[in-house]
Amino acid sequence: MALHNLTLTQISKGLEAGDFTSVEITQHFLNRIKQFDQGENGINSFITVMEESALADAKVADERRAAGNATAWTGVPFAHKDIFCTDGTLTTCGSKMLSNFVPPYDATVVENMKREGAVCLGKTNMDEFAMGSSNESSYFGAVKNPWNFDTIPGGSSGGSAAAVAARLVPAATGTDTGGSIRQPSALCGLTGLKPTYGRCSRWGMIAYASSLDQAGPMARTAEDAAMMLNVMASFDTKDSTSIEQDVPDYTATLNDDIAGKVIGLPKEFFPESLNGDMKQAMMNAIAEFEKLGCTVKEISLPSTDLAIPAYYVVAPAECSANLSRMDGVRFGYRCEDAKDVEDLYKRSRGEGFGDEVKRRIMIGTYALSTGFYDAYYVKAQQIRRLIKNDFVKAFNEVDFIMGPVTPSPAFKAGEKSGDPVEMYMEDKFTLSCNLAGLPGMSIPAGLVNGLPVGLQIMGDYWSEAAMLNAAHKFQQATDFHHAAPQGIE
Amino acid sequence: MALERSDVTNIADLARLAIAEDNIGQYQEELSSILALVEQMNAVNTDGVQPLAHPTDAVQRLRADVVTEENHREKYMANAPAQENGLFLVPKVVE
Numbered sequence: 173m174a175l176h177n178l179t180l181t182q183i184s185k186g187l188e189a190g191d192f193t194s195v196e197i198t199q200h201f202l203n204r205i206k207q208f209d210q211g212e213n214g215i216n217s218f219i220t221v222m223e224e225s226a227l228a229d230a231k232v233a234d235e236r237r238a239a240g241n242a243t244a245w246t247g248v249p250f251a252h253k254d255i256f257c258t259d260g261t262l263t264t265c266g267s268k269m270l271s272n273f274v275p276p277y278d279a280t281v282v283e284n285m286k287r288e289g290a291v292c293l294g295k296t297n298m299d300e301f302a303m304g305s306s307n308e309s310s311y312f313g314a315v316k317n318p319w320n321f322d323t324i325p326g327g328s329s330g331g332s333a334a335a336v337a338a339r340l341v342p343a344a345t346g347t348d349t350g351g352s353i354r355q356p357s358a359l360c361g362l363t364g365l366k367p368t369y370g371r372c373s374r375w376g377m378i379a380y381a382s383s384l385d386q387a388g389p390m391a392r393t394a395e396d397a398a399m400m401l402n403v404m405a406s407f408d409t410k411d412s413t414s415i416e417q418d419v420p421d422y423t424a425t426l427n428d429d430i431a432g433k434v435i436g437l438p439k440e441f442f443p444e445s446l447n448g449d450m451k452q453a454m455m456n457a458i459a460e461f462e463k464l465g466c467t468v469k470e471i472s473l474p475s476t477d478l479a480i481p482a483y484y485v486v487a488p489a490e491c492s493a494n495l496s497r498m499d500g501v502r503f504g505y506r507c508e509d510a511k512d513v514e515d516l517y518k519r520s521r522g523e524g525f526g527d528e529v530k531r532r533i534m535i536g537t538y539a540l541s542t543g544f545y546d547a548y549y550v551k552a553q554q555i556r557r558l559i560k561n562d563f564v565k566a567f568n569e570v571d572f573i574m575g576p577v578t579p580s581p582a583f584k585a586g587e588k589s590g591d592p593v594e595m596y597m598e599d600k601f602t603l604s605c606n607l608a609g610l611p612g613m614s615i616p617a618g619l620v621n622g623l624p625v626g627l628q629i630m631g632d633y634w635s636e637a638a639m640l641n642a643a644h645k646f647q648q649a650t651d652f653h654h655a656a657p658q659g660i661e
Numbered sequence: 662m663a664l665e666r667s668d669v670t671n672i673a674d675l676a677r678l679a680i681a682e683d684n685i686g687q688y689q690e691e692l693s694s695i696l697a698l699v700e701q702m703n704a705v706n707t708d709g710v711q712p713l714a715h716p717t718d719a720v721q722r723l724r725a726d727v728v729t730e731e732n733h734r735e736k737y738m739a740n741a742p743a744q745e746n747g748l749f750l751v752p753k754v755v756e
Contacts, residue, residue: 276736369716383715412721481701492676499677501749503740512752514677522679530678534669534688535695537676551702553712558705560713593694609716633717 174661175200176339180396183342184244187237194237194247198230198291201249205293205340208660215316217325217335219254220262221294233289245403246289251344253332254295255302256282256387257376265378266298266310266328269498269505269524279376280408281345281387288403293341297331300526301495302352302380304328305598308589309528316585317360318657319623323582326356332390333360338660343391343400347377349384350483351577351602354614357390358577358626361616361655363643364390365397368633369609370415372401373408381490382413384483384606393653394615394643398422401636417634425637426644431465433571433642440476441575441601441628449620454576457617457627460650461574461642469570473562478555479603480596485539485552486607491529492536498524531592560608563630572642573630576601577614581623601628611636615643616652624655663693 175197178186186192202223209215226249233247257263257275259282264270278286285292299309307315307330317325318338325334329346333356336344346353348366357364365388372387379385389400401422408414435458442451458468500506500520507523510516525533539548566573578598588595605612610633614626631639647653664672669688673680680688734747743750 273740276733276739370719409722409724413715413719415717415719475705478702478705481699484695484699485702496677500742501751504742506742510752513754515679516752517677518679521677525678530680531688531691531695533676533678534672534692535699538668538672538692538696539699541672541675548699550712551707553714554707554710555702555705556713556716557710558707560716592691593698596695596698607713607716 176204178342179393180248180342180391180399181393183248184399187247188242194230194233194291195227198226198249198293201293201341202226208338209335209340215318215334215338215340216313217297217315217331217338217340218251218294219264219266219297219312219331222261222292225261226291226293229291233291236289243288244399245285247291249291249293249341250285251293251296251332251335251341252282253298253329253345253347255298255347255378256345257378258282258292258295261295263295263378264312265302266300266312267525267529268311271311271505273504275376277376280373280406280410281404282376284403284406290403296329296335296344299328299330300529301378301491302328302347302349303491303528303532305351305355305595306585306588307331307356308585309526311526314585317582318660319360319582322584323623324359324585326359326582328352329390330356333357333362333364336360336362336390336392337657339656343389343396345387345404346390347385347387348606349380349487350606351599353388353390354577354602354612354626354628355599357614359582359624361624361653362390362392363394363397363613363615363653364388365401365613365636365640366605366611367401367405367636368611370413371636372404373406373411373414375408375410379494381487382494383490384487386606394640394647395423395426398426398640398644401640420637422637422640425641428641429465430642430645433466434569435461435466435468436471436566436570436573437468438471438473438476438566438573438575440473446576447580447620450576450580450625453618453620453625454627457646457652458574460646464645464649471566471570471573473566473604475555475558475562476604479559479607480600482552482555482559482607483603484535484596485548486556488532488536489539489549490536492533492540495529495533500524528592556607559604563608563610567632571631572639575628577626577628581620581625605630609633611639613639613643615646616655618652619655664689664696
């Protein structure tokens with residue numbers, strides 16, 4: 173098998189067995205990035221390729237292995253979404269505002285991966301400040317979906333998704349504020365997991381909406397996602413919302429029996445308007461779980477429709493506060509010839525931020541302004557409580573909740589970029605997980621019109637191990653996750 | 662709620678965002694349509710519902726009041742767009 177078709181787990185085992193060295197496999201993936209990602213017709217999934225440091229890290233990893241100190245991740249290549257601060261390496265968050273920003277420190281997730289001796293190949297493209305569902309809002313250009321270059325890869329972790337789908341890297345980190353791991357994973361045919369809020373440290377992960385942001389793995393299989401979450405997850409005193417809870421070995425329970433588990437299908441996730449082929453793909457996938465001994469039950473999450481309006485208050489409000497630090501004074505883009513300090517702030521921000529970011533900052537500023545706080549932010553936080561209560565009630569009766577990740581497969585580039593509200597509808601099935609802080613996952617569930625779609629698995633708080641277990645058993649019994657885009661072999 | 666042009670300029674001002682005169686109309690339209698979406702929240706009665714600030718209702722941790730940061734001044738200043746003698750430079754603020 174060609175090296176790039178190996179899964180993360182197979183690469184880890186291959187390194188252990190001495191089938192290849194880290195330098196060899198790192199060079200192999202770097203060659204593929206050159207071949208398929210760069211230039212005018214390239215996928216454009218990377219903003220920065222770290223060729224030099226990756227090869228140096230690979231050499232160190234091979235030495236560490238020779239010395240007998242290797243872990244499962246030592247010498248294994250992967251990529252980071254460009255939202256994670258990397259000490260000494262450009263970190264742009266997809267924005268002109270940070271197009272010259274070299275962080276003076278590593279994010280905790282970055283540090284966790286480094287400690288294991290994992291080899292970071294580069295920083296992946298993304299929607300600007302993680303605001304978007306198509307990766308078209310990146311200052312560094314749109315990303316192509318490897319399944320069909322005319323379609324979008326999803327967002328905001330679109331670069332990570334495209335890179336993994338194109339086998340330019342075996343796995344990548346992502347972040348999910350409203351669906352930014354699950355939606356691109358679905359549209360590119362990957363297995364992606366947004367953990368419980370507080371599972372992975374947000375330290376050094378450039379903040380969009382702090383009460384919703386959560387990092388997680390994007391890989392080809394549940395087994396690989398488990399291997400990755402093992403290292404990404406940690407309790408971190410530097411993140412005030414990190415939860416002090418032991419990190420289990422997520423790979424240890426992958427093969428547990430799932431017979432008897434109850435799957436809830438919320439009727440709100442299967443509306444009349446849902447595309448028939450999408451619905452069929454979901455039902456086919458759910459039938460596989462039944463074959464594994466699970467039972468299915470119809471449930472209701474009545475507040476689901478309120479997730480979009482509540483999200484578009486909470487996220488913009490928090491982003492307007494978080495992004496106020498970008499003012500052209502201490503780091504990042506600064507406008508030319510400011511006439512006074514007010515002009516410096518306004519033009520640095522006006523020129524440094526793209527359209528979608530400006531829209532969300534303005535919505536947030538408005539929602540938080542005097543006289544509107546209760547009507548918008550408090551109201552939205554009350555609705556979050558209602559959404560959470562729906563889930564708490566449902567998880568008294570079921571083990572997992574399943575439904576589609578997106579309303580349809582990947583859409584054409586440019587199709588929705590002119591209408592922000594239409595773009596927001598793309599996330600209608602993913603937002604409620606973030607608002608409730610629950611873990612959510614996307615696993616490949618076949619093709620619709622030749623493009624991948626994802627089945628969403630939602631679990632109770634801290635049930636990542638059970639979700640990965642269910643997904644792994646499903647993938648042992650099916651081959652949806654083996655499907656690969658054509659033309660980039 | 663439909664915003665007026667003056668609302669848009671006021672919000673942009675509060676957010677310290679320079680926006681071009683020509684774009685105000687477009688922002689007015691887009692922000693109004695987002696607010697119309699947001700106002701679907703009003704359809705539900707939330708009287709007496711406790712706002713959710715943290716999904717798992719966790720509280721802020723306290724730590725010992727000791728110095729944990731080392732001095733990285735030069736490293737931190739390396740990203741400054743303009744500086745002099747280790748200080749950030751901005752246009753004159755006090756006449």
